[in-house]
Amino acid sequence: MRYSYCRFYCLIVVALVCLNTLTVAQAADAQHHVVVISIDGLAAYLVDDPKVPLPTIRRLAREGCIVDGGMKVSDPSVTWPNHTTLVTGMKPGRHGVLANGVLVRGGIGVPVKIDSHRDQSDLVKVPTVVDVAHAAGLRTAEVNWPCTRNSKSFDDQFPDVPNALDYTTPRLRTELIEKGLLKDETHASFRKASIVGLDYVWTEAACHLIRERKPHLMLIHLLNNDATHHRRGPQSQAGYTANAYADMCVSRIIDAIDDAGIREKTTIILVADHGFTLTPKAIRPNVLLREAGLLKVEDGKLTQAQVHVIPEGGIGLVYCTNPAEAARAAADFKKMFVGKEGVADVLLPDRFDEVGFPHPREYNQVPDAILVAKEGYAVSGSVTGDTLVTTYEEARTSLGSHGFLAKLPKMNAMCILAGAGIRTGIKLPAVDNTVIAPTIARLLGLKYPDVDSKPLLEAMQTSD
Structure with a gap:
């Protein structure tokens, strides 16, 4: 029950x-x-x-x-x-707060949103x-x-x-x-x-x-x-x-x-x-996902997505909107980004214990993968632009950032x-x-x- x-x-x-x-x-x-x-x-x-x-x-x-x-x-x-x-x-994987709000999955093709207009009872488990x-x-x-x-x-x-x-x-x-x-x-x-x-x-x-x-x-x-x-x-x-x-x-x-x-x-x-640490550069993973046809943009805004990234400073939360395809899509995402400039790692659910997260099947706010930026690079949620790596000014990220994995001493x-x-x-x-x-x-x-x-x-x- x-x-x-x-x-x-x-x-x-x-x-x-x-x-x-x-x-x-x-x-x-x-x-x-x-x-x-x-x-x-x-x-x-x-x-x-x-x-x-x-x-x-x-x-x-x-x-x-x-x-x-x-x-x-x-x-x-x-x-x-x-x-x-x-x-x-x-840790957040237990108390339930993974972002500055509730991460709301909207169904197949619907981008995940952060809703910060929530009560304690909605946020904290x-x-x-x-x-x-x-x-x-x-x-x-x-x-x-x-x-x-x-x-x-x-x-x-x-x-x-x-x-x-x-x-x-x-x-x-x-x-x-x-x-x-x-x-x-x-x-x-x-x-x-x-x-x-x-x-x-x-x-x-x-x-x-x-x-x-x-x-x-x-x-x-x-x-x-x-x-x-x-x-x-x-x-x-x-x-x-x-x-x-x-x-x-x-x-x-x-x-x-x-x-x-x-x-x-x-x-x-x-x-x-x-x-805090300095992040004069930024990576825009959603740009590569757009070019691969995995998300759609209209008037500069994300409207549909099979896979997309929500930035959290030095990491990006990767969401695959079709649960039946999530494992494969996350693995494909890792192949797409590992080795790219500014990318330190991509964690799949089998490594989520390293950051204290449960499996996404156990808690639906949990992402399907985690993109980890190298120090000096912030993760941008921008869906426009032509390159993965750019300056923080063009990406509209911050010169200073947190959100990196907690094992980084500067955090x-x-x-x-x-x-x-x-x-x-x-x-x-x-x-x-x-x-x-x-x-x-x-x-x-x-x-x-x-x-x-x-x-x-x-x-x-x-x-x-």
Whole structure:
């Protein structure tokens, strides 16, 4: 018998709550707080770059623990999948988020689309540590955290989705208008701000929530760093400026923790979702597929496809729209592209365990093959043009990219823990980002057992 997704999700939440050792009454009086700050795209190597002004971040590293060389992220090394890994402790193949939205297969000949206008229940197949914390009676909040739209597990939320203000908690939206941080309730006016302006609003919204609500678990996600690295590249003058601004935002959040009187009870977990590398060139696999008659283009747009590629920065997700022909079509795709300039590899489903993906028959969002670009090349989704390889300007990709396989060291993300319950002046060996959710659970006294890693006990002052 096949259960509906929503029913299955609810059953898992109930089971996890039953395992929890805290009663609702006990949790409501809990004194520990965890604030997770994610600076999108702050590669681990930037923390050690002397040209990057990061006084607050480096002070936290000295006062607490830093993962030496950075934290290994999950494949694909993009924003929504890795933010979901941070709060589930599972790789994307388990939690279900493989892109910045739901990958929708439309049938034979119909190109796959990414739909980012989706609720958490559509995107995430498993309960998050936030779901368990809220069910146990802890106060929770998020600002600009992906894959949280219409979640019932936040007392306050300002989610990272299109039309975010439409899904922001009404009382928080009203308070931000009263404070002059928002002009009105419309998303159109909010999005008129620059990405730096958006980070300012998100930072001040987080500071407001910390001061006024004192959430036990607070999630904050900042974006300007990522946007700047895409446009100008990491370790550029603009990139260094963005890094410095992110550090100032972290300082503001720490000030808010002090103002709330909870500094001695708060653990700060400072992370990124992925690293960055330069990609001055791009490969356009859909151009070769068009020339081979495997997809059709009208007025410069993809209209039909037997096989096509959705770009994810340094990789491309290859979809074969006819399930009966998928295995053969994927094998033919590999023969077509292996050995081409800019192509490092093509993974077929028999190698998907290397990236933590299930077989596409087990989960229909999974691609039928994965195109892996060489470092220095981004994958473009463009269906126009005459050559496979071109400049990033012509392909309309970015000078800086992520999305490469997580085994590339430049994809490693910053990871620093400091504050209540954390040891001082410790450098930790490399870890996967699946450690963050169980570490949060451990700090808050929650049971959250079904994860891919154990809590980061070596960072904590006491451990069993």
